[in-house]
Amino acid sequence: xxxxFNQEDILGEKANRIKLILLDVDGTLTDGQLIFGPGGExxxxxNVKDGLGIYLIQKEGIPIGLISGRWxxxxxxxxxxxxxxxVWQSVKDKLGLFKEILKEFxxxxxxxxxxxxxxxxxxxxxxxxxxxxxxxxxxxxxxAVDYVTKxxxxxxxxxxxxxxxxxxxxxxx
Numbered sequence: 001x002x003x004x005f006n007q008e009d010i011l012g013e014k015a016n017r018i019k020l021i022l023l024d025v026d027g028t029l030t031d032g033q034l035i036f037g038p039g040g041e042x043x044x045x046x047n048v049k050d051g052l053g054i055y056l057i058q059k060e061g062i063p064i065g066l067i068s069g070r071w072x073x074x075x076x077x078x079x080x081x082x083x084x085x086x087v088w089q090s091v092k093d094k095l096g097l098f099k100e101i102l103k104e105f106x107x108x109x110x111x112x113x114x115x116x117x118x119x120x121x122x123x124x125x126x127x128x129x130x131x132x133x134x135x136x137x138x139x140x141x142x143x144a145v146d147y148v149t150k151x152x153x154x155x156x157x158x159x160x161x162x163x164x165x166x167x168x169x170x171x172x173x
Contacts, residue, residue, distance in 0.1 A: 014130040014146060015168035018062060019111040022101070022124075023158060025068035025075055027117035028134055031154030044074050045154060053159035054082050057166060065101070067091055069120060095123035115161050117141060117153050132161045 026032050029050060035043040054064050065086035066079055072089065079087045091097050102109060110129030114121075117137040122144060125131040131145040134153035142148045147164065149157040 011130075011147065011164070012168040014110075014113075015165045017110050017129055018113045018165055018169070019107055020063055020065060020101075020105060020113070021057065021162070021165070022065045022067055022098070022112060022114045022128070024114075024116040024118075024121050025066055025072075026070060027137075027153045028115055028121075029066070029078075029154065029158055031152065032117070033154075042072050042074065044072065046078050047154055047156055047159070049156045050154075050158040050162075051078075051082055053162035053166075054084065057162050058083060060166070060169075062165075067094055067097060067124075069094075094121065095127060098124050098127060113161075113165060115158060130165070 023029055030044045030046060033045065037043060058064055063086060064084050066075065066084060066088065068075055068089045069091055070089065075089060076087060088097055102112070108129070109127050112128050113130040113132070114124050114128035115132040115134070116125050117134045118141060119138060122141060125133070125141065125145055132147040132149060133141045133145045134151070134157040135149050136152040137148070147161065149160040151157040151160050
């Protein structure tokens with residue numbers, strides 16, 4: 001008898017392989033807005049629900065890493081607050097970094113989930129074992145990923161993706 005797999009089965013298989021979750025920052029973990037203060041400081045807004053999701057999955061043994069094309073002190077501060085020890089900023093070649101991460105962590109691309117929102121994330125999204133885009137990601141990105149969240153970047157999209165991974169891992173779907 002030939003077995004067929006539906007989308008839920010595929011997402012479950014992908015989720016069960018995950019050993020590391022990587023997240024873009026601007027537009028994914030934040031809403032993408034950059035607010036510049038009078039002293040040149042940069043302000044970003046993070047969602048507390050995303051933070052709790054990150055905390056919960058790390059508690060289950062899945063580390064989180066942040067990859068950003070920009071450098072920001074507030075990203076370092078947020079990562080420290082959430083217990084994220086893997087933070088790469090000012091990254092121009094996300095795919096190149098991804099290949100280095102695979103070697104460093106001794107992982108296959110199928111073992112890594114990545115969530116992004118814009119064109120500079122596409123090469124890594126295409127390489128990751130489980131890829132996701134925010135609901136407000138560019139069309140090209142949304143068409144290239146395994147999963148598109150209902151929520152927008154900085155508004156609970158990361159939590160939605162993490163909850164999906166946690167649910168599929170628990171159910172073993």
